[in-house]
Amino acid sequence: MALTKLPKDGLATNSVSTSQIEDGTIQNTEFADSTLTSAKFANSTIANAKLSNSSFTINGTSVNLGASTTANAGVDWQSVITSNTTMVANRGYIVNTSGGAISMTLPSSATIGDTIQIKDYAETFGSNNLTILRNSHKIQGATNNSILTTNRASVTLVYVDATKGWLFTDEHNVGDLGEPLFTSATGGTVTTTGNFKVHTFNSSSNFVVSQIGNSSANPSGGPTNVDYRVVAGGGSAAGPGGGGGAGGHRTTFPSPNSNAGAFAITVQTYPITVGAGGAAPPVPAPATPSRNGNDGSNSIFSTITSAGGGGGGTGYNGSVPSVPGRPGGSGGGGGNSEGPSTGGNGNTPPVSPSQGNNGGAGTSPAAGNRGPAGGGGAGAVGGDGVVPKGGDGGAGVANSITGSSVTLAGGGGGAAGGTPGDIGYGTGGSGGGGAGGQYGNPNGVSGTANTGGGGGSDASYAGNPSPSTATGAGGSGVVIIRYKYQ
Numbered sequence: 001m002a003l004t005k006l007p008k009d010g011l012a013t014n015s016v017s018t019s020q021i022e023d024g025t026i027q028n029t030e031f032a033d034s035t036l037t038s039a040k041f042a043n044s045t046i047a048n049a050k051l052s053n054s055s056f057t058i059n060g061t062s063v064n065l066g067a068s069t070t071a072n073a074g075v076d077w078q079s080v081i082t083s084n085t086t087m088v089a090n091r092g093y094i095v096n097t098s099g100g101a102i103s104m105t106l107p108s109s110a111t112i113g114d115t116i117q118i119k120d121y122a123e124t125f126g127s128n129n130l131t132i133l134r135n136s137h138k139i140q141g142a143t144n145n146s147i148l149t150t151n152r153a154s155v156t157l158v159y160v161d162a163t164k165g166w167l168f169t170d171e172h173n174v175g176d177l178g179e180p181l182f183t184s185a186t187g188g189t190v191t192t193t194g195n196f197k198v199h200t201f202n203s204s205s206n207f208v209v210s211q212i213g214n215s216s217a218n219p220s221g222g223p224t225n226v227d228y229r230v231v232a233g234g235g236s237a238a239g240p241g242g243g244g245g246a247g248g249h250r251t252t253f254p255s256p257n258s259n260a261g262a263f264a265i266t267v268q269t270y271p272i273t274v275g276a277g278g279a280a281p282p283v284p285a286p287a288t289p290s291r292n293g294n295d296g297s298n299s300i301f302s303t304i305t306s307a308g309g310g311g312g313g314t315g316y317n318g319s320v321p322s323v324p325g326r327p328g329g330s331g332g333g334g335g336n337s338e339g340p341s342t343g344g345n346g347n348t349p350p351v352s353p354s355q356g357n358n359g360g361a362g363t364s365p366a367a368g369n370r371g372p373a374g375g376g377g378a379g380a381v382g383g384d385g386v387v388p389k390g391g392d393g394g395a396g397v398a399n400s401i402t403g404s405s406v407t408l409a410g411g412g413g414g415a416a417g418g419t420p421g422d423i424g425y426g427t428g429g430s431g432g433g434g435a436g437g438q439y440g441n442p443n444g445v446s447g448t449a450n451t452g453g454g455g456g457s458d459a460s461y462a463g464n465p466s467p468s469t470a471t472g473a474g475g476s477g478v479v480i481i482r483y484k485y486q
Contacts, residue, residue: 075091075092075115075116075117076090076091077092077093077117078091078094080094080095080096080121081093081094081095081096081102081104081121082095082096082099082102083102084102084103085102085104085105086104086105086107086135087104087107088107089107089111089114089115089159090114090115090116091116091117092116092117092118093116093118094119095118095119095120095121095130096122096124097121097122097124097125097127097129097130098122098124098128101128101130101131102128102131103131103132103133104130104131105133105135106133106134106137106139106166108136110159111159112159112161113158114159115156115157115158115159116156116157116166117154117155118130118148118153118154118155118157119153119154120151120152120153120173123151123152124151125152126150126151129147129148129149129220130147130148130153131145131146131147131148132145132146132147133145134146134165138162138163139157139165140164140165140166140167140168141163146168147180147220149220150174151173152172152173153171153172153173153174154170154171154172154174155168155170155172155174156168156169156170156171157169180215180220180222181211181212181213181214181222182211182221182222182484182485183212183222183223183224183226183265183483183484183485184209184210184211184485185197185199185208185209185210185481185483186207186208186210187199187207187208187272188202188481189202191403192485193403193482195486196484197482197485198401198402198403198482199480199481200402200478200479200480201272201274201479201480201481202274202449202476202478203274204271204272204274205272206269206272207269207270207301207481208269209267209269209270212224212265212266213483215260222483222485222486223260223261225255225261225262225263225264225265225483226263226265226481226482227252227253227254227262227263227401227481227482227483228250228263228301228304228401228481229249229250229253229399229408229478229479229480230248230249230250230251230299230300230301230304230305230306230477230479230480231247231248231249231299231306231378231408231409231451231452231478231479232249232275232296232298232299232306232307232328232329232452233247233274233275233276233278233296233299233309233452233475233476233477234246234278234296234308234375234409234411234412234447234451234453234454234455234475234476235247235293235295235308235310235311235326235328235330235332235375235454235455235474236278236280236281236296236311236312236412236446236455236471236472236474237280237293237311237312237332237375237412237434237444237455237458237471238281238293238311238312238314238332238335238471239280239281239283239291239293239314239458239469240314240335240336240415240457240458241291241292241293241312241313241314241323241333241335241362241372241414242293242312242313242325242332242335242336242343242359242360242372242373242374242375242414242457243359243373243375243382243391243393243411243412243414243426243428243434243436243454243455243456244278244293244296244309244310244311244332244333244375244411244434244447244454244455244456244472245296245311245312245326245328245330245332245346245359245375245377245382245454246309246329246330246356246375246378246393246394246396246409246411246429246432246433246454247275247277247296247299247307247308247309247330247356247452247453247474247475247477248298248299248307248308248309248328248330248378248409249329249355249356249378249396249397249408249409250304250351250353251397253399254400260484261482261484263302263304265302271300272300272301272479273298273299273300274299274477274478274479275296275297275298275306275308275452275476275477276297276474276477277296277297277446277447277449277452277453277473277474277475277476277477278294278295278297278308278309278311278455278473278474279473279474280294280444280470280471280472281293281294281471283469283470283471291314291471292311292313292314292326293310293312293313293325293326293332293455294474295309295311295328296328296329296454296474296477297477299452299477300479301479306329306477307328307329307349307355307356308328308329308477309328309329309331309356309376309409309411310325310328310331310344310345310346310348310359310375310376311325311328311332311344312326312332312333312372312375312412312414312454312455312457313325313326313332313334313343313344313362313373314335324341324343325341325342325344325359325373325375327344327345327348328346328348328356329346329347329348329356329452330346330347330355330356330359330375330382330394330409330411330454331344331345331346331348331357331359331375331376331382332375332454333360333372333373333374333375333391333393333457334359334361334362334372334373334385335362335372335373336363336371336372336385336414341361341363341373342361343358343360343361343362343373343376343381343382344376346358346376346381356377356378356409357376357378357379357380357381357382357411358376358381358382359373359374359375359376359381359394359411360373360374360375360376360381360382360383360384360391360394360414361384361385362414363384363385363386363387364385370385370387370388370417371384371386371387371389371390371414371417372390372414372415372436372457373385373390373414373426374390374393374394374411374413374414374429375394375411375429375433376393376394376411376454377393377394377395377396377397377409377410377433377454378394378395378409379394379395379396379397379409379429379430379431380395380411381394382394382411382429383413383414385426387417389424389425389426390413390414390415390417390426390438391413391414392413392414392426392428393410393411393412393426393427393429393434393435393453393456394410394411394429394433395407395410395411395429395430395431396408396409396410396430396431396433397431398431401480401482402482407430408432408451408452408453409432409451409452410428410429410430410431410432410433410447410451410453410454411428411433411453411454412429412433412444412445412447412454412455412456412472412474413425413426413435413436413445413457414426414436415436415437415442415444415457415459416436416437416438416439416459425437425438425459426456426457428445428453428454428456429454431451432447432448432451432452432475433447433453433456434446434447434448434453434456434472434475435456436456436457436458436459436472437456437457438459439459441459442458442459442469443458443469443472444456444457444459444470444471444472445472446473446474446475447474447475448475449475450478451475451477451478452475452476452478453474453475454472454474455471455472455473455475456471456472458470458471458472
């Protein structure tokens with residue numbers, strides 16, 4: 001039968017022998033603390049069989065009382081690892097990646113003090129990386145995996161708590177321990193060119209960034225920046241008069257540092273605005289006076305705004321004063337009524353580098369002979385009108401942000417002179433600018449959609465067989481974003 005608890009000094013010295021104790025009857029709850037000493041026993045020993053709890057546990061191993069064992073003060077090292085492995089706490093792993101990269105997964109559960117060690121076996125972590133998968137726990141307080149990318153690397157991880165997770169407490173021959181990350185985003189039409197993704201927005205939408213690169217912390221990762229090309233809507237031409245100015249053109253491409261991006265982003269949603277082209281003025285009755293061109297609308301990405309192209313200036317005859325081209329990303333071309341008419345200023349509002357150029361000057365030294373000017377382009381000023389020829393639209397700018405060279409933001413051309421038989425319309429600027437009209441083909445050509453091209457002016461003048469002619473509208477803009485994704 002079990003003993004009841006004895007008070008202190010309840011047993012005299014040498015009063016109990018082990019033969020008097022039934023096997024398995026002595027429990028630590030039977031005695032008050034510090035009362036059962038070896039002096040109480042005649043032979044000073046108690047066989048394990050007399051005790052109900054006759055063993056103890058070290059590092060998960062049960063050891064009988066009185067038995068010998070070796071206590072491992074560190075971790076239990078495993079045989080060399082050559083394939084993906086889920087690790088166990090308090091073990092060490094010598095990993096051989098000479099046959100290819102390996103992933104080592106941390107335990108699914110962990111308690112404070114759990115320890116894991118990892119060592120490069122074949123000095124190949126630099127060429128065949130070892131990735132430490134966090135398995136729902138944080139590493140160094142972050143929700144990213146870790147990676148070992150240097151030869152002869154060795155690390156020790158100790159689990160602390162849910163806030164920091166596993167911490168590196170000992171590091172040798174290691175570079176940055178963070179997993180290389182690359183920017184990830186959605187929105188627009190996505191294409192790839194080499195190691196880069198390109199998002200092209202032909203209409204207003206959202207650029208949604210869910211992750212940015214970490215090359216500043218890990219050389220193997222991606223940049224934290226992007227490159228952009230933001231082109232606004234082109235201006236429409238006047239009727240008759242100057243060609244429309246191209247939409248403002250702003251870009252960081254090609255950026256320095258091997259196209260690593262020049263514009264910093266964060267994880268967030270960026271609204272994208274793609275500017276519309278300026279609407280063509282209404283078609284008049286044959287005797288209706290001049291019609292002003294309309295400005296294009298702005299395109300916007302984050303803090304970058306490209307200004308809409310300026311509408312073309314007007315001029316009809318001696319009784320109607322000429323109107324200068326309007327300012328904008330690129331300026332509209334000047335009108336042509338009985339005297340010179342200036343082009344609109346480009347790069348308005350001003351930014352650096354410049355987003356566009358001025359429109360050309362229109363001229364009309366005598367009634368009936370007109371020289372409407374071309375609208376400015378992102379790459380060149382609009383051409384001046386030269387009687388009886390309309391000025392050419394200013395050239396756009398070529399850029400390879402999408403992986404191939406594409407020219408955008410050309411100015412609209414001025415129409416041919418003001419009397420029947422005048423043949424010599426202004427060409428549209430390269431990059432989507434519309435051409436001006438001429439006798440027999442009087443309609444102005446609209447700027448090409450998603451180029452920011454300016455519209456071409458119409459040849460509506462006395463004697464034109466189709467005096468109610470259409471003026472070219474401006475082309476809509478585009479927003480393009482590029483970043484490294486692998």
